[in-house]
Amino acid sequence: MEKCSICLKEFPEAAMKKMIQIVNRKAYNKAICPSCQAIVANNPNYYYLVEEK
Numbered sequence: 923m924e925k926c927s928i929c930l931k932e933f934p935e936a937a938m939k940k941m942i943q944i945v946n947r948k949a950y951n952k953a954i955c956p957s958c959q960a961i962v963a964n965n966p967n968y969y970y971l972v973e974e975k
């Protein structure tokens with residue numbers, strides 16, 4: 923289980939999306955749950971973190 927950075931509820935790791943929040947030129951590592959993903963999708967400070975294959 924992993925804690926959502928926004929709602930602070932715990933979810934299975936597979937359900938979480940790794941995202942980066944940019945604040946004042948600093949990048950913060952965030953784990954976002956499915957319901958909060960809809961919220962941050964409209965927030966330009968959040969970026970998806972993609973693993974290179």
Ligand SMILES: [Zn+2]
Binds near residue numbers: 957
């Ligand atoms: Zn959440």
